[in-house]
Amino acid sequence: MNRxxxxxxxxxxxxxxxxxxxxYIGLFVAPAERHMGEVQRIMYVHVPTAWNAxxxxxxxxxxxxxxxxxxxxxxxxTLVAAAEAGVVLNGLLLIQGSLWGRATWGVWWDxxxxxxxxxxxxxxxxxxxxLRSFAAGSERRASLTAVAAIVAYVDVPLVYxxxxxxxxxxxxxxxxxxxxxxxxxxxxxxxxxLMFAAIWFIVRRARLELxxxxxxxxxxxxxxxxxxxRHA
Amino acid sequence: MSELxxxxxxxxxxxxxxxxxxxxxxxxxxxxxxxxxxVFSIAVGPDSKALTAGAAxxxxxxxLLSSTLALAESFRIEHERRALEGILLxxxxxxxxFYSKAIANTLSLAMLAPxxxxxxxxxxxxxxxxxxxxxxxxxxxxxxAGLSAPGTLYAAMTAQLRSRDVLLPLxxxxxxxxxxxASCKALALALTGDPMxxxxxxxxxxxxxxxxxxxxxxILFPFVIEEG
Amino acid sequence: xxxxxHPSETPPTAFRARDLSxxxxxxxxxxxxxLTAVPGEVVLVAGPNGSGKTTFLRLLAGLLRPTxxxxxxxxxxxxxxxxxWRRNVSLLSHASYLYExxxxxxxxxxxxxxxxxxxxxxxxxxxxxxxxxxxxxxxLVSGFSAGMQKRLTFARxxxxxxALVLLDEPFAALDTAxxxxxxxxxxxxxxxxxxxxxxxxxxxxxxxxxxxxxxLARGQMTWQGAARDLPNVLAxxx
Numbered sequence: 001m002n003r004x005x006x007x008x009x010x011x012x013x014x015x016x017x018x019x020x021x022x023x024y025i026g027l028f029v030a031p032a033e034r035h036m037g038e039v040q041r042i043m044y045v046h047v048p049t050a051w052n053a054x055x056x057x058x059x060x061x062x063x064x065x066x067x068x069x070x071x072x073x074x075x076x077x078t079l080v081a082a083a084e085a086g087v088v089l090n091g092l093l094l095i096q097g098s099l100w101g102r103a104t105w106g107v108w109w110d111x112x113x114x115x116x117x118x119x120x121x122x123x124x125x126x127x128x129x130x131l132r133s134f135a136a137g138s139e140r141r142a143s144l145t146a147v148a149a150i151v152a153y154v155d156v157p158l159v160y161x162x163x164x165x166x167x168x169x170x171x172x173x174x175x176x177x178x179x180x181x182x183x184x185x186x187x188x189x190x191x192x193x194l195m196f197a198a199i200w201f202i203v204r205r206a207r208l209e210l211x212x213x214x215x216x217x218x219x220x221x222x223x224x225x226x227x228x229x230r231h232a
Numbered sequence: 233m234s235e236l237x238x239x240x241x242x243x244x245x246x247x248x249x250x251x252x253x254x255x256x257x258x259x260x261x262x263x264x265x266x267x268x269x270x271v272f273s274i275a276v277g278p279d280s281k282a283l284t285a286g287a288a289x290x291x292x293x294x295x296l297l298s299s300t301l302a303l304a305e306s307f308r309i310e311h312e313r314r315a316l317e318g319i320l321l322x323x324x325x326x327x328x329x330f331y332s333k334a335i336a337n338t339l340s341l342a343m344l345a346p347x348x349x350x351x352x353x354x355x356x357x358x359x360x361x362x363x364x365x366x367x368x369x370x371x372x373x374x375x376x377a378g379l380s381a382p383g384t385l386y387a388a389m390t391a392q393l394r395s396r397d398v399l400l401p402l403x404x405x406x407x408x409x410x411x412x413x414a415s416c417k418a419l420a421l422a423l424t425g426d427p428m429x430x431x432x433x434x435x436x437x438x439x440x441x442x443x444x445x446x447x448x449x450x451i452l453f454p455f456v457i458e459e460g
Numbered sequence: 461x462x463x464x465x466h467p468s469e470t471p472p473t474a475f476r477a478r479d480l481s482x483x484x485x486x487x488x489x490x491x492x493x494x495l496t497a498v499p500g501e502v503v504l505v506a507g508p509n510g511s512g513k514t515t516f517l518r519l520l521a522g523l524l525r526p527t528x529x530x531x532x533x534x535x536x537x538x539x540x541x542x543x544x545w546r547r548n549v550s551l552l553s554h555a556s557y558l559y560e561x562x563x564x565x566x567x568x569x570x571x572x573x574x575x576x577x578x579x580x581x582x583x584x585x586x587x588x589x590x591x592x593x594x595x596x597x598x599x600l601v602s603g604f605s606a607g608m609q610k611r612l613t614f615a616r617x618x619x620x621x622x623a624l625v626l627l628d629e630p631f632a633a634l635d636t637a638x639x640x641x642x643x644x645x646x647x648x649x650x651x652x653x654x655x656x657x658x659x660x661x662x663x664x665x666x667x668x669x670x671x672x673x674x675x676l677a678r679g680q681m682t683w684q685g686a687a688r689d690l691p692n693v694l695a696x697x698x
Binding site: 218221223 | 481483485488492528677678679680683696
């Protein structure tokens with residue numbers, strides 16, 4: 001059997017290499033942050049994770065629109081893949097944030113705008129994936145998943161706004177507003193690293209989804225013989 | 233457009249008639265809401281200050297919990313004898329089906345307002361000033377509308393799936409976070425007074441959410457109910 | 461009777477199915493169906509359970525999209541005008557499409573209103589009389605027997621007055637009088653230039669009133685021809 005090295009593996013490999021480079025720079029080369037010290041270095045994975053989680057969900061949103069518009073399987077497969085990638089990244093994001101929060105603020109969780117929005121976003125897309133698994137075997141699985149994904153994505157800016165309004169009544173958390181140029185490099189490198197990794201995942205997962213579907217599809221049967229009747 | 237409106241009104245009359253014929257169920261849903269209020273006060277304990285401070289939140293949660301029961305029911309009757317399919321074949325625009333159901337659900341939830349609020353006022357020791365009554369019930373109406381639009385969409389989506397009773401809240405609760413937050417804040421201000429005039433912004437957020445989801449629901453509904 | 465394009469001229473074909481196929485998950489419910497019908501024709505679709513009769517009718521009604529092949533109604537494709545499609549088709553399904561908590565009169569009024577027909581009470585009661593339910597207008601559908609529900613469902617088909625009438629097991633659950641009524645309606649529809657497709661096991665009733673018959677087995681057409689030849693074909697096949 002001829003196992004070709006699929007194109008997306010190059011992308012994945014590039015992502016892995018970039019990630020190693022980015023983390024090396026982030027851990028050993030970039031300067032320590034003035035207030036938080038070494039702990040702040042978690043930002044070099046945390047921020048790129050956040051960007052890419054949102055990117056994955058945006059990809060899912062576009063795939064959902066494509067799925068409803070064209071009804072083609074590719075869009076549905078991409079939607080699932082992107083939603084899963086987004087959920088994984090978002091989950092990691094919350095874990096990273098929790099660790100960082102524990103180290104700097106002393107708490108595992110805070111009802112900050114971004115944390116709350118991220119948590120709600122995660123729950124929204126877990127809902128989308130749950131719906132899909134319960135709709136397995138239904139003819140409408142693709143359109144139901146797509147509708148749920150669109151509705152979930154549109155909600156995110158609304159959640160952001162309302163939590164920001166809500167938080168404005170409490171103190172605003174400080175964040176590194178101006179970033180030292182030396183810190184921008186590892187951020188950028190890791191952002192691309194994770195993006196490549198996400199692309200790799202999405203392509204592989206979408207292919208897997210399509211292959212699963214193809215394997216469970218039976219080919220159309222051949223035409224059967226017609227009965228001929230002669231009139232008397 | 234006028235066809236959409238007339239079909240919506242015709243279907244709304246049908247939905248309201250069905251709700252009225254099943255009013256025992258609506259009463260049961262209302263009682264469930266009241267029970268939730270009681271359970272919250274037991275959970276918080278006899279600290280009356282805490283109860284009063286959280287009153288708006290408890291009312292909104294009671295509304296949310298009641299909505300999951302009411303919303304799921306609204307599509308059960310459509311699938312019993314596949315009546316919905318018959319309606320679509322006439323033909324009827326799917327948007328009309330969505331809007332009639334969403335309006336009927338909003339009215340059902342809004343009808344819970346007087347009972348739940350009265351109970352809440354008594355149990356939690358809050359006072360509703362006459363000047364704030366209109367704002368209070370307006371916010372309630374906007375919250376009911378905000379729960380009904382996505383709730384109707386999701387109820388239609390989950391009506392024919394297994395574990396639909398788990399799926400509906402699972403999908404709905406994260407989505408209506410803006411509605412929950414805005415209505416809790418706004419109702420609290422209506423109950424305790426609004427010296428800085430913030431209620432307006434919360435009401436505006438509610439209205440914004442309602443407009444977006446009532447439009448989106450109408451657009452996406454056809455994809456949900458057509459077998460294709 | 462409504463037709464998609466010009467009311468004054470009758471299109472050459474009522475529907476045309478070419479290599480029509482539909483898959484549900486792993487199963488091909490219908491495959492390679494070629495069938496054309498003209499206005500004023502009654503077509504009987506026969507075959508055992510699971511042979512694809514209901515799937516075919518649902519495709520004709522526009523409830524399903526074909527997985528493969530083509531289907532045209534009065535010269536138009538479903539995708540180009542789904543609403544126009546439905547205005548020209550009536551489907552009598554296995555399910556009754558009824559709301560149990562409503563009365564018969566309320567049900568007919570709902571349909572009439574949605575179809576833009578007269579909702580004056582005398583007219584509605586006339587509709588009920590047509591299906592033999594004039595005594596039960598104010599009773600709830602939940603109290604109706606299966607036969608009465610079937611008659612009420614027919615009231616909708618009569619009200620719709622479509623150019624293509626699809627009847628899935630129209631004789632089931634009806635008493636003799638009811639079955640006679642249905643037979644008379646089908647004959648009247650044929651005279652009026654409508655196309656009627658009947659899917660039925662009750663060949664005694666259905667074959668005499670049909671012009672053509674089609675035999676399905678495992679989703680495919682095994683025979684089509686004059687309805688009077690159907691009994692012969694079945695005898696041969698068994």
